[in-house]
Amino acid sequence: MTTERLLHAVEAFSTWIGKAFAWLIVALMLMVCIEVFKRYIINMPTAWVFDVSNMMYGTLFMMSGAYALSKDAHVRGDFLYGSMKPRTQAALDLVLYVAFFLPGIIALTWAGWVYAGDALAIRETTFNAVPLPIYPFKFIIPIAGATVLLQGLTEMLRCVACLRDGEWLPRLDDAEEIDVVEQQLAGSTYVDEEARRDAIAKAKSIDEAARQRMEQE
Numbered sequence: 596m597t598t599e600r601l602l603h604a605v606e607a608f609s610t611w612i613g614k615a616f617a618w619l620i621v622a623l624m625l626m627v628c629i630e631v632f633k634r635y636i637i638n639m640p641t642a643w644v645f646d647v648s649n650m651m652y653g654t655l656f657m658m659s660g661a662y663a664l665s666k667d668a669h670v671r672g673d674f675l676y677g678s679m680k681p682r683t684q685a686a687l688d689l690v691l692y693v694a695f696f697l698p699g700i701i702a703l704t705w706a707g708w709v710y711a712g713d714a715l716a717i718r719e720t721t722f723n724a725v726p727l728p729i730y731p732f733k734f735i736i737p738i739a740g741a742t743v744l745l746q747g748l749t750e751m752l753r754c755v756a757c758l759r760d761g762e763w764l765p766r767l768d769d770a771e772e773i774d775v776v777e778q779q780l781a782g783s784t785y786v787d788e789e790a791r792r793d794a795i796a797k798a799k800s801i802d803e804a805a806r807q808r809m810e811q812e
Contacts (some may be wrong), residue, residue, distance in 0.1 A: 598756050599764050605775040606665040606767045612742055615663020619655040623648060642724040650732040657739035661746040666766065685757035692751050700744045706734030 628647065634640040663669050676684060684762050711733040713719075719733075720726035 598752065602753055602756075602764060603767050605745060608663040610740065610767065611744045613659050613665075616655055616658040619651050623651045623655075626651075642720060643697040643721070643727055646721045646727055650729075654732065654735050657735055658742070660739055661742040664743060664746045669700060681757050681762050685754040685763075689754040692747060692754070696747050697744075697782070700740055700747060704737050704740030704744060707740050708731075708772055711737060719755065 626644065630641055630644045676687070679687070711730060714730035714733045719729045721729060753764055
């Protein structure tokens with residue numbers, strides 16, 4: 596298996612996980628809408644909805660980490676990074692992954708496993724009129740940590756490949772950013788002046804089309 600195929604296989608796995616857990620948004624929305632109706636229309640509030648909504652949103656947030664990392668979508672202060680050449684970017688990324696990412700995510704995964712094990716041992720539940728088990732939710736912590744760790748190791752391999760080849764390997768296509776300038780100028784690849792001008796021209800055409808649409812309305 597080539598390096599690019601290996602990277603894409605792990606990215607596809609992270610993407611599948613992210614999209615699968617994204618359906619929790621729909622379930623969470625429906626649950627909240629039903630609870631609002633019950634609470635304010637028929638005066639029959641449910642005691643456990645707040646706890647369930649917290650667990651659902653927490654699960655969504657944690658299980659989307661690997662997906663976001665696979666798409667290079669985490670927040671990055673790249674006012675200098677974006678102007679660097681690929682090999683410089685890869686060297687900087689690799690150093691930061693080794694120095695900060697690996698220790699942090701390994702500690703999170705290990706501590707999360709211990710934390711979940713303790714919750715299972717005492718059969719931990721919520722504190723309300725209808726107690727709900729918490730320990731299944733807490734096992735999401737080490738699972739999410741393991742998926743982010745796997746994707747992070749893949750990102751480190753991507754950095755090594757970039758140091759070897761002098762350019763970034765392409766990522767799997769998924770969702771395209773609406774903000775063309777941000778996508779072109781703040782991405783993880785070196786952008787030359789011609790690409791910068793093309794991005795600005797595209798952004799201006801989008802703004803002009805939006806302005807004309809608003810005037811017509």
